[in-house]
Amino acid sequence: MKNNKQLILIPIALFLSTLACNLQLARDSAGATDVGPAIQETRPMQDVPDAVPSQPTVSPPTEPHPEDTPTPTNTPTVTPTDTPSIPIVTVTENTNCRSGPGTVYDLVYIFMIGDEAEIVGRSSVANYVIIKVPDSSGRTCWLWTQYAVIKGDTNALPESTPPPTPTPAATATPVFNFDFSFDEIDLCGPSEVVFFGVTNTGELDIESHHTTAKNLDTLEVKTRQADVFAAGVGCTPWPMTTIHPGEKYYVYIGFTPPIGGHTISVTLKTCAQDGLGEPCLTKTKTINIPSPSDMNLKENFKPVDTAEILDLVSELPLTTWSYKDRETDSRHIGPMAQEFNPLFDVGEYEDHISAIDSSGVALAAIQELNRIADGQAAQIAQLKQQNEALYAQNEALNSRLQTLEANNETQPSPVMAYLLPTLVLICVGILAVVKKKPNGKPRSG
Numbered sequence: 001m002k003n004n005k006q007l008i009l010i011p012i013a014l015f016l017s018t019l020a021c022n023l024q025l026a027r028d029s030a031g032a033t034d035v036g037p038a039i040q041e042t043r044p045m046q047d048v049p050d051a052v053p054s055q056p057t058v059s060p061p062t063e064p065h066p067e068d069t070p071t072p073t074n075t076p077t078v079t080p081t082d083t084p085s086i087p088i089v090t091v092t093e094n095t096n097c098r099s100g101p102g103t104v105y106d107l108v109y110i111f112m113i114g115d116e117a118e119i120v121g122r123s124s125v126a127n128y129v130i131i132k133v134p135d136s137s138g139r140t141c142w143l144w145t146q147y148a149v150i151k152g153d154t155n156a157l158p159e160s161t162p163p164p165t166p167t168p169a170a171t172a173t174p175v176f177n178f179d180f181s182f183d184e185i186d187l188c189g190p191s192e193v194v195f196f197g198v199t200n201t202g203e204l205d206i207e208s209h210h211t212t213a214k215n216l217d218t219l220e221v222k223t224r225q226a227d228v229f230a231a232g233v234g235c236t237p238w239p240m241t242t243i244h245p246g247e248k249y250y251v252y253i254g255f256t257p258p259i260g261g262h263t264i265s266v267t268l269k270t271c272a273q274d275g276l277g278e279p280c281l282t283k284t285k286t287i288n289i290p291s292p293s294d295m296n297l298k299e300n301f302k303p304v305d306t307a308e309i310l311d312l313v314s315e316l317p318l319t320t321w322s323y324k325d326r327e328t329d330s331r332h333i334g335p336m337a338q339e340f341n342p343l344f345d346v347g348e349y350e351d352h353i354s355a356i357d358s359s360g361v362a363l364a365a366i367q368e369l370n371r372i373a374d375g376q377a378a379q380i381a382q383l384k385q386q387n388e389a390l391y392a393q394n395e396a397l398n399s400r401l402q403t404l405e406a407n408n409e410t411q412p413s414p415v416m417a418y419l420l421p422t423l424v425l426i427c428v429g430i431l432a433v434v435k436k437k438p439n440g441k442p443r444s445g
Helices: 001-028 306-313 337-344 356-411 414-435
Strands: 088-091 093-100 109-111 117-125 127-132 142-146 148-151 177-186 190-201 208-215 221-226 248-256 263-275 276-287 319-321 330-335
Touching: 109 142, 117 142, 177 248, 177 263, 177 276, 190 208, 190 263, 208 276, 221 248, 306 337, 306 356, 337 356
Parallel strands: none
Antiparallel strands: 088 117, 088 148, 093 109, 093 142, 117 127, 127 142, 177 190, 190 248, 208 221, 208 263, 263 276, 319 330
16 A cells, blocks of 8 residues: 555656656746846946856756656757858847947937848957948948847958047137228317217127327327227217127227328227236228318308309419328329419318318319300300301302202393394395395396
8 A cells, every 4th residue: 555655756756856856937027028228328338248048057967767757748849040141230229320430529329229230341440340220331341349249250250350430520610700880070278179970790709909090191199099989979978898790880090180081090909808818809991081161060151252263273372292201102193282272262270271162263263164165165055056047048048049050050131132133124124124125226246
């Protein structure tokens, strides 16, 4: 009876041992799931060796009784996978492929999980291969193999060294620029002050300036340097410390009057820092200063005798000349102030000719010449009208004479009309006398 119980326990023990082995294999298989991050560039570029999985140890089962040994089942045969002749890489995570081995290189292509590509070269930098971009463009890029599986032999492929790293784009330097022009002229005390509008056309503030201006007619030179600008024009301008981009304020400089009609060369240097601190920019312009001519600034109006002005102009000496102590030998034409001002009784200074006075004299002379020209034009028109009337009368006389001549050619003369009958009568009378002689006979011939 005891032997029968032992025979029953042996198959049960064998069944439980087999069941325990199957449960262990199921647990090992369930732990092989691989879950990784989406983008690899946040991970360090290092070589991670492949993990070698451990094999579970199974104790041999207890030797069974021959009659109780189960019939063995057939174990399936594993067919080995063929190694591809062309090396292929398959990414296991989303991975960037660049123009070189590192994030400093330009991005060429993004591989998604499961994408494959042909390997065309080896890299001298570890953990990189050169692959053909799978978009039919013919491009290649460098792929990090930390999250990739390589199939095939890459030893026969050529090895490449990294290309030069891209040159970083230069940081753009802010532009410093300005423009200026003549804006206003005001008589402020003993000086005529010229205002120049300065417009900030750059990207930096304008904080200071240095102005040099030269009157090319009188050779007077004036300079001014300041860390402030005028907010407007006038003899008491409000100061401004900065000209921001797009804004317009003013610089000014005073001259000995009069300067109306004169030519001034202006050199303006502006800077982005106080005290002419860099960056700075210098520009030069030549500006003609207009003469102030507002009616509200004038009084004691008197008419001008343009005929007298024209006569005086004809007496005014004119010469060509050049200024002393000039950088150039340029010549000019015109009168001398010592002759012009007394002749026309104008001007405040003995050695200056105001541009407004010379312009006024020229305008008066032009007006008189225009008046004379208008009178002459009227006389010419009248003479032309008279000449046309005489011409018409002459044409009428010529036509009448031509008519009389034509009539004389077709009709006999009145004298001949009386003379011919008279001659006929005389001839008849003579013949009658000849025929009647005293003896009644004609004279023998």
